[in-house]
Amino acid sequence: MPGAPSSLVQATAVLEAAEEGHSLWKDAWYRLRKNRLAVAGGIVVLILSVLCFIGPFFLRYSYEDQNLSLRQTPPGLQHWLGTDKLGRDQLSRILYGGRVSLMVGLCATAVSLTIGVLYGAIAGFVGGKLDGVMMRVVDILYSLPFTIFVILLMVFFGRNIILLFVAIGAVEWLTMARIVRGQVSSLRKQEFIEAAIALGLRRRRIILRHMIPNVLGPVVVYTTLTIPAVMLLEAFLSFLGLGVQPPMSSWGLLLKEGAEMMEEAPWLLIYPGLLFSLTLFSLNFLGDGLRDALDPRASKD
Amino acid sequence: MLRFIFRRLLQTVPVLFIVATMTFFMMRLAPGGPFDSEKNVTPEIRKNLEAYYGLNLPLYRQYLDYLGRLLRGDLGPSFKYPNRTVNELIKEAFPVSVELGTYALIIALILGLTAGVIASLKPNSFFDYVPSAAAMIGICLPTFVLGPILILVFALNLKWFAASGWEFGSDRVLPALTLGFYYAAYVARLTRGGMLEILTQDFIRTARAKGASNVRIILRHAMRGGVLPVVSFLGPAMAGLISGSFVIETIFNIPGLGRYFVTSAFNRDYTMVLGTVLFYATLITLLNLVVDVVQVWLNPKLKFE
Numbered sequence: 001m002p003g004a005p006s007s008l009v010q011a012t013a014v015l016e017a018a019e020e021g022h023s024l025w026k027d028a029w030y031r032l033r034k035n036r037l038a039v040a041g042g043i044v045v046l047i048l049s050v051l052c053f054i055g056p057f058f059l060r061y062s063y064e065d066q067n068l069s070l071r072q073t074p075p076g077l078q079h080w081l082g083t084d085k086l087g088r089d090q091l092s093r094i095l096y097g098g099r100v101s102l103m104v105g106l107c108a109t110a111v112s113l114t115i116g117v118l119y120g121a122i123a124g125f126v127g128g129k130l131d132g133v134m135m136r137v138v139d140i141l142y143s144l145p146f147t148i149f150v151i152l153l154m155v156f157f158g159r160n161i162i163l164l165f166v167a168i169g170a171v172e173w174l175t176m177a178r179i180v181r182g183q184v185s186s187l188r189k190q191e192f193i194e195a196a197i198a199l200g201l202r203r204r205r206i207i208l209r210h211m212i213p214n215v216l217g218p219v220v221v222y223t224t225l226t227i228p229a230v231m232l233l234e235a236f237l238s239f240l241g242l243g244v245q246p247p248m249s250s251w252g253l254l255l256k257e258g259a260e261m262m263e264e265a266p267w268l269l270i271y272p273g274l275l276f277s278l279t280l281f282s283l284n285f286l287g288d289g290l291r292d293a294l295d296p297r298a299s300k301d
Numbered sequence: 302m303l304r305f306i307f308r309r310l311l312q313t314v315p316v317l318f319i320v321a322t323m324t325f326f327m328m329r330l331a332p333g334g335p336f337d338s339e340k341n342v343t344p345e346i347r348k349n350l351e352a353y354y355g356l357n358l359p360l361y362r363q364y365l366d367y368l369g370r371l372l373r374g375d376l377g378p379s380f381k382y383p384n385r386t387v388n389e390l391i392k393e394a395f396p397v398s399v400e401l402g403t404y405a406l407i408i409a410l411i412l413g414l415t416a417g418v419i420a421s422l423k424p425n426s427f428f429d430y431v432p433s434a435a436a437m438i439g440i441c442l443p444t445f446v447l448g449p450i451l452i453l454v455f456a457l458n459l460k461w462f463a464a465s466g467w468e469f470g471s472d473r474v475l476p477a478l479t480l481g482f483y484y485a486a487y488v489a490r491l492t493r494g495g496m497l498e499i500l501t502q503d504f505i506r507t508a509r510a511k512g513a514s515n516v517r518i519i520l521r522h523a524m525r526g527g528v529l530p531v532v533s534f535l536g537p538a539m540a541g542l543i544s545g546s547f548v549i550e551t552i553f554n555i556p557g558l559g560r561y562f563v564t565s566a567f568n569r570d571y572t573m574v575l576g577t578v579l580f581y582a583t584l585i586t587l588l589n590l591v592v593d594v595v596q597v598w599l600n601p602k603l604k605f606e
Binding site (some may be wrong): 013140147148149151152156157194203232235236239252254256258259263269270273276277278279281283284285 | 316319323324326328330331332333437438440441442445446448449450451452457540547548549552562563565567572576578581
């Protein structure tokens with residue numbers, strides 16, 4: 001948020017730097033490491049990503065190989081997590097689906113990050129009338145039922161995965177734009193920026209050295225919190241049959257298939273559900289930890 | 302305040318106009334049409350159908366016609382449910398969604414406020430960790446995971462409730478819990494945060510020094526400010542309850558507006574989709590307005606602008 005606190009922390013950080021050689025980022029890293037839940041969340045996310053991205057190479061079955069004589073087999077030695085209604089190996093479908101879900105999470109977040117940061121930075125930096133108009137647009141867009149638009153977009157224009165990235169990214173950029181704009185416009189009025197200007201520093205140096213590091217914290221925090229939100233939206237769309245299409249796999253799609261079969265084959269619902277919730281859990285803890293570590297206001301307690 | 306409300310209401314008109322225009326042209330630019338999936342449609346019948354619904358006119362004429370009818374509050378006939386108007390369908394399905402949403406909201410507020418207040422009283426103690434952890438689980442357990450799991454446990458295994466449907470009172474329990482629990486988790490977190498901030502303030506200490514009882518301090522002094530974050534969350538939450546109902550109504554097979562919306566989008570039922578979108582957009586803007594008014598009422602520091 002605007003005002004003194006971040007400059008204060010900047011100042012204390014500078015002081016500490018003089019005493020002990022700690023930068024703002026080192027401090028944040030130190031605080032993050034002390035937060036056990038956040039560290040655990042980070043480790044789980046890392047393990048899951050490695051499993052999802054590398055794991056499928058070591059599996060005996062591919063995600064789309066059907067074995068109709070082994071339909072809906074419960075978890076066992078041959079298929080560790082059982083098979084689905086077409087006899088496809090559930091473990092491999094979960095790992096492959098995880099890869100798709102994580103990719104959607106990352107790519108769509110990247111889209112929203114790019115749009116949001118650029119939009120917010122321009123509005124905040126230019127200020128004045130343009131700022132007013134741009135933020136008014138964001139306000140209006142906020143009041144629109146966006147999930148509904150994403151649903152319509154996916155229904156009407158085929159369900160391909162690129163469109164999914166764009167649609168989700170287009171929804172999620174609004175908050176990012178607001179955060180960045182708030183940061184930038186409050187930074188512009190702060191003494192250390194004025195001092196930098198008074199010292200005759202070049203504009204590029206002011207932006208690179210003073211503005212960006214101060215905006216980066218909230219952006220990083222919000223990004224980590226956007227990833228689970230995006231994954232949730234993807235799963236929501238896939239659950240309604242609008243996201244990733246079979247024979248591809250994603251956690252949302254597996255949950256949909258699992259929910260349809262839960263009476264006969266509950267493992268098809270339980271394992272993807274467990275893994276999906278675990279991922280969201282870890283990402284949220286990591287995000288919360290990062291916020292406590294990087295947000296100057298929250299770091300006081 | 303009246304001026305504020307009036308100005309905001311005036312602002313919704315262009316917003317709704319944009320929504321109507323965007324949705325209209327988005328639908329029409331997309332491939333497919335409302336009569337594609339019907340069997341036994343000879344070209345002549347199709348032509349007659351299209352003529353009957355005015356689909357053979359140039360697009361701009363259809364658009365203007367639609368806007369004209371919209372001004373009179375007429376959302377047009379449905380393409381998929383013969384002889385039914387969109388107004389009728391919404392009037393029929395919406396109360397179901399409202400009922401579900403109301404139960405869910407009540408559950409969310411009761412569970413969430415209680416858990417949040419308890420967690421805030423002794424931070425970093427057992428009474429904080431348990432509700433906070435429960436809230437985190439609630440946030441990470443999306444409705445489309447929790448719903449099927451509840452059905453699996455309480456309907457299929459224990460047979461306490463029916464797995465789907467909307468006939469008896471007991472059919473309301475599982476969907477309302479599924480939808481409510483998710484928002485309860487958010488409410489709990491926001492309440493905890495808001496209360497923690499308020500409870501350290503001077504006026505709470507003053508009240509305590511003057512001998513006010515603990516209950517009075519919490520309920521009368523702290524809650525009023527402490528629930529502010531919850532109130533501002535309610536606007537987006539209502540929108541979320543609405544879109545959450547798409548999934549819930551699909552899972553539990555409930556004849557509400559959310560399910561209608563999804564099926565009519567699949568069916569290319571143009572008027573039904575447009576009508577529902579406009580209806581939702583109006584609803585969300587109005588709810589946001591109510592939330593804004595309540596917020597100012599609770600927090601005199603804010604002003605109507």
